[in-house]
Amino acid sequence: MPMYQVKPVSPGDIKIDLPTCMYKLTNVHAQGMNCSEHALQNGEVDPAVKALEDRQDEVLRRLYELKATVDGLTKTVTTPDADLDATTLSHAPVESVFRGTADLDSLLGKDLGALRDIVINAHPARPPLSLLVLHGLLCQRYQVLSSVHLHSSVPGVPPPLMSCLGPRHTDSYARQRFQLGFTLIWKDVSKLQMKFSTQNMCPIEGEANVARFLSRLLGADPQDPVSATQMDRWIDTAVFQLAEGGNKERAAVLRSLNTALGRSPWLLGEGFSLADVVCACCVLQAGESGSAPANVQRWLKSCQNLGHFRCVYPLLQ
Amino acid sequence: MTKENVQGAGEEEQQAQSKKGLKKQQKEAEKAAKKAEKQAKLAAEQQDTDEDDFAKDRYGICPMVQSQQKLDRALVRVQDLTPEKAEQQIWVRARIHTSRAKGKQCFLVLRHQQFTVQALLAVGERASKQMVKFAANLTKESIIDVEAVVKKVEQKIESCSQQDVELHVERIFVISQSEARLPLQLEDAVRPEGEGDEEGRATVNQDTRLDNRVIDLRTTTSQAIFRLQSGVCQLFRDTLINKGFVEIQTPKIISAASEGGANVFTVSYFKTSAYLAQSPQLYKQMCICADFDKVFCVGPVFRAEDSNTHRHLTEFVGLDIEMTFNYHYHEVIDSITDTMVQIFKGLRDRFQTEIQTVNKQYPSEPFKFLEPTLRLEYMEGVAMLRAAGVEMGDEEDLSTPNEKLLGRLVKDKYDTDFYVLDKYPLAVRPFYTMPDPSDPKYSNSYDMFMRGEEILSGAQRVHDAQLLTERAMHHSIDLEKIKAYIDSFRYGAPPHAGGGIGLERVTMLYLGLHNVRQTSMFPRDPKRLTP
Numbered sequence: 001m002p003m004y005q006v007k008p009v010s011p012g013d014i015k016i017d018l019p020t021c022m023y024k025l026t027n028v029h030a031q032g033m034n035c036s037e038h039a040l041q042n043g044e045v046d047p048a049v050k051a052l053e054d055r056q057d058e059v060l061r062r063l064y065e066l067k068a069t070v071d072g073l074t075k076t077v078t079t080p081d082a083d084l085d086a087t088t089l090s091h092a093p094v095e096s097v098f099r100g101t102a103d104l105d106s107l108l109g110k111d112l113g114a115l116r117d118i119v120i121n122a123h124p125a126r127p128p129l130s131l132l133v134l135h136g137l138l139c140q141r142y143q144v145l146s147s148v149h150l151h152s153s154v155p156g157v158p159p160p161l162m163s164c165l166g167p168r169h170t171d172s173y174a175r176q177r178f179q180l181g182f183t184l185i186w187k188d189v190s191k192l193q194m195k196f197s198t199q200n201m202c203p204i205e206g207e208a209n210v211a212r213f214l215s216r217l218l219g220a221d222p223q224d225p226v227s228a229t230q231m232d233r234w235i236d237t238a239v240f241q242l243a244e245g246g247n248k249e250r251a252a253v254l255r256s257l258n259t260a261l262g263r264s265p266w267l268l269g270e271g272f273s274l275a276d277v278v279c280a281c282c283v284l285q286a287g288e289s290g291s292a293p294a295n296v297q298r299w300l301k302s303c304q305n306l307g308h309f310r311c312v313y314p315l316l317q
Numbered sequence: 318m319t320k321e322n323v324q325g326a327g328e329e330e331q332q333a334q335s336k337k338g339l340k341k342q343q344k345e346a347e348k349a350a351k352k353a354e355k356q357a358k359l360a361a362e363q364q365d366t367d368e369d370d371f372a373k374d375r376y377g378i379c380p381m382v383q384s385q386q387k388l389d390r391a392l393v394r395v396q397d398l399t400p401e402k403a404e405q406q407i408w409v410r411a412r413i414h415t416s417r418a419k420g421k422q423c424f425l426v427l428r429h430q431q432f433t434v435q436a437l438l439a440v441g442e443r444a445s446k447q448m449v450k451f452a453a454n455l456t457k458e459s460i461i462d463v464e465a466v467v468k469k470v471e472q473k474i475e476s477c478s479q480q481d482v483e484l485h486v487e488r489i490f491v492i493s494q495s496e497a498r499l500p501l502q503l504e505d506a507v508r509p510e511g512e513g514d515e516e517g518r519a520t521v522n523q524d525t526r527l528d529n530r531v532i533d534l535r536t537t538t539s540q541a542i543f544r545l546q547s548g549v550c551q552l553f554r555d556t557l558i559n560k561g562f563v564e565i566q567t568p569k570i571i572s573a574a575s576e577g578g579a580n581v582f583t584v585s586y587f588k589t590s591a592y593l594a595q596s597p598q599l600y601k602q603m604c605i606c607a608d609f610d611k612v613f614c615v616g617p618v619f620r621a622e623d624s625n626t627h628r629h630l631t632e633f634v635g636l637d638i639e640m641t642f643n644y645h646y647h648e649v650i651d652s653i654t655d656t657m658v659q660i661f662k663g664l665r666d667r668f669q670t671e672i673q674t675v676n677k678q679y680p681s682e683p684f685k686f687l688e689p690t691l692r693l694e695y696m697e698g699v700a701m702l703r704a705a706g707v708e709m710g711d712e713e714d715l716s717t718p719n720e721k722l723l724g725r726l727v728k729d730k731y732d733t734d735f736y737v738l739d740k741y742p743l744a745v746r747p748f749y750t751m752p753d754p755s756d757p758k759y760s761n762s763y764d765m766f767m768r769g770e771e772i773l774s775g776a777q778r779v780h781d782a783q784l785l786t787e788r789a790m791h792h793s794i795d796l797e798k799i800k801a802y803i804d805s806f807r808y809g810a811p812p813h814a815g816g817g818i819g820l821e822r823v824t825m826l827y828l829g830l831h832n833v834r835q836t837s838m839f840p841r842d843p844k845r846l847t848p
Contacts, residue, residue: 113696113697113699113700113703114696114697114700114701114704115694115697117730119730119731121732147689149687149688149689149691150687150688151685151686151687151732151733152661152662152665152683152684152685152686152687152688153685173645173647174755175692175693175694175697176694176696183731185687185731185732187732195729195730197704198726198729198730199704199705
C-alpha cells in the first residue's frame with residue numbers, strides 16, 4: 001500500500017513540565033534509523049557486516065589449514081617407514097609397578113556418602129580374567145566390598161563363577177565401611193561393560209578399557225610415554241588378536257611375546273605391569289599355556305608365582 | 318403488473334404442488350413394491366425353513382442342562398487344539414467370541430479362557446442353509462457345544478491363539494445363551510492403550526470394567542493376570558514351605574489397633590466395637606514368641622486410608638513373613654529376597670504365555686532382577702538422589718517421586734527392577750523397630766522395591782519388653798493400649814524380623830501395569846464397595 005506523508009499533528013517543540021522523578025535520555029531511535037536508511041540508499045556495506053565477513057573468512061582459512069595438517073599426519077601414521085621403533089628409544093627406568101600412589105578422591109570424585117561402586121557386566125561365556133586379577137590387586141590396596149550377582153537374562157552359571165571374587169568379606173553387612181565396591185554381574189551382554197557413575201560418565205566397554213580404568217585406580221600407570229604406549233599396544237594385541245583372533249594371529253602374537261620376553265623378564269622391561277596381566281590372562285584363556293614357546297612358559301610361571309593369578313585358575317576349563 | 322406477477326406465482330405454486338404429489342405417489346408405489354418383495358422373500362425363506370431342512374437335528378438350543386443325562390462325551394479344551402489333532406472329530410465347549418456370516422459361510426471365533434480358535438460353517442453336505450443362518454445369529458458370549466473336524470490351515474490365523482488349526486463344524490448346540498446387548502465389548506476391553514484413540518475405536522474405562530467385572534474378567538488379559546497372580550501365591554507358599562516355614566492363620570477381627578490406632582476400620586461387635594486387622598503383625602510375632610521359628614500367612618489386610626491413588630486399596634491380600642534369626646537380621650533379608658527371586662524365576666519360567674498375553678495389551682519391559690538381590694543402604698540412596706539434584710535431609714523419608722527416581726537411578730547402574738534399601742532412619746519407622754547398634758539415628762529396617770515402588774516394608778523388631786516400652790513412650794503411644802503386645806515379650810523372646818508384601822502390588826509391578834485395581838479381582842477402595 002503506498003504511503004503518504006502527513007503533517008505533524010503536534011508541533012515538535014512543545015514544552016512539557018516533567019516531574020522530578022524522571023530524567024532525560026538521548027533518543028535511541030534517531031541514530032540507528034538514519035544509518036540503515038543511509039546504507040539502503042547508497043548500497044554501501046555496513047562496517048559491522050564487513051567485519052563479520054572477514055571473521056568468517058579467517059575461520060574458514062584456519063579450518064583449511066587444520067585439515068591440511070591432519071592430512072599430513074594421517075600420511076605419516078599410515079606409511080610404514082614412519083613407524084617408530086620403540087625399542088631403540090631410551091628407556092626411563094620403570095618404577096616398581098602397582099606400588100604407585102593413587103587417591104580415590106582425586107580419581108573418582110569426592111565421596112558423597114554413597115559407596116563408590118564399580119559395576120561390571122560380563123557374559124558368563126567369557127569371564128574377564130584380567131579384571132579378576134586386578135580385583136585382587138585392588139583388594140590389597142583398598143577396603144573393597146566385592147559381590148557377584150546373576151542377572152535375570154542368564155538362566156544360571158557354574159558355581160565357580162559365582163565365587164570368583166573370593167569369599168564374602170566378614171564386614172559385608174555394613175557397606176559404609178568400604179572404600180570401593182566391586183560388583184560383578186553375570187549378564188547376557190554382547191560386550192563387557194563397566195558402569196561407575198551413570199550420570200557423569202558413559203559406560204566403558206571392552207575388557208581392555210576396563211582393565212586400564214582399574215589399573216589407574218592402582219596408580220600404576222607408567223609415567224613415561226614410551227612405556228605407556230607399549231603397554232597400550234600389548235593390551236590391544238592381547239585382546240584383539242589373542243582373545244578374538246584366529247589361529248594364525250594367535251601364533252603370531254605368541255611369537256612376538258616370546259621375542260619380547262627373551263629380552264626382559266616382563267613385557268615392559270624390569271617391572272610387572274598391566275600389560276603382563278592382560279596378556280597372561282589372554283594366553284591362559286586361549287588355552288595356549290601348554291603349547292606356548294619357552295620364554296612365554298617361563299613368564300607364565302613367574303606370573304603364577306606372584307600369586308595375583310590364583311583366582312584365575314579355577315575358571316579355566 | 319403486480320397482479321399478473323401474483324397470478325403467475327400462484328400458478329407456479331400449483332404446478333410445483335402437483336409435481337410434489339406425483340413424486341410422493343411414485344415413492345409410495347416403490348415402497349409398496351419393496352414391501353411386497355420383502356414379504357415374498359420372507360415367505361420364501363419361511364418356506365425354505367419349513368422345507369426339507371436335512372440338517373435339522375444337527376443344531377439347536379439345548380434344553381437347560383439340569384443334569385438330565387450323563388453323557389460320556391469327552392470335551393477337548395481349546396488350548397489343546399494343535400496340529401497333532403488334525404483330521405480328528407472332536408467335541409468342544411466354548412464361548413462365541415465373534416461371528417461373521419458371509420454368504421453361505423459363517424466364521425466363528427470360539428474362546429475358552431485365554432485361548433481362541435477359528436471355526437467354520439459352510440452350506441454343504443453336512444450343514445444346511447438354515448443351520449448356517451442359525452449359527453450366524455447366535456449372540457456373542459453364548460456358550461456352545463460344537464462337534465467338528467480339526468483341520469490344519471495353510472496360512473496362520475493371526476487373530477487366534479490356536480494359529481495352525483481351524484474347526485469345520487458339523488453340529489452346533491447352544492448350552493447357555495447370552496443377552497444380545499453386552500455392557501462392554503470384549504475386543505474393546507483388550508485393545509492396547511492408545512491404539513483406540515488413533516483409530517477412533519472405543520476403549521473401555523476402568524469404572525465400566527469394574528462395574529461389569531464378570532465380563533471384564535473374561536478378557537484374555539484378565540485371565541492371564543489372575544492366573545499369574547495365583548502363581549505368585551503358589552510360588553510364595555512353595556518356596557517358604559521348602560525353607561521350613563509354617564503357614565499360620567491369624568484373626569482378622571481384633572480388639573485393639575495394632576499400630577497405634579489410625580487407619581483402622583471399626584466394626585460393631587455385639588455390644589462393643591472391634592477393628593479389622595491392619596496387618597497380622599502382632600499375631601506373627603506372638604507365634605515367634607511361641608517358638609514357631611519361621612511363619613508366614615496369606616490373608617486379607619484392611620487399611621482405612623482415604624487415598625485414591627493407583628496403588629492403594631482398602632482391602633488387599635497380604636503375604637506376611639516373620640522369622641527368628643541367629644545373629645544378624647540380614648539373615649532374614651536374605652531369606653525374604655531369595656523367596657522373591659524364586660517367585661520371579663518361577664514366573665519367568667512357568668508363566669511366559671501369560672506374561673506375553675498381558676504384554677499385548679499393556680506393553681512393558683520384562684522384569685529384571687539380580688541373584689542374590691542387590692542391597693543398598695539408605696544413606697547411599699540419599700547420596701544417589703542428591704547427586705541427581707534432589708535436595709533432602711539425612712533423616713527425611715523418601716517421597717513417592719523420589720522413590721521412583723531412585724528406582725530409575727538404580728536401574729541405570731545395576732539394571733535391576735528389584736532391590737532392597739536397608740538402614741532407614743529410626744525417626745520414620747514405627748516404634749517397634751530395632752535401632753541401629755552403631756548409630757542411633759538409623760534402624761535395622763528395610764524396604765524392598767519393584768520398578769521403583771515399595772512392595773515390602775520390614776524390620777528387625779524390638780524383642781525386649783523394656784526397650785519396647787521406652788520406644789513406645791518416645792513415640793508418645795498410650796501404653797495401656799499396647800499392653801498385651803508388650804507383655805508377649807516378657808517371657809523370653811527370640812530375636813526376629815519380618816515384613817509383609819501386598820499380593821496385588823507385586824502382580825501389578827511384575828507385569829508393569831499402572832493400576833492396582835487391574836490386579837485385584839474385586840477391588841475395594843474408598844469409592845468402591847461393589848461388586
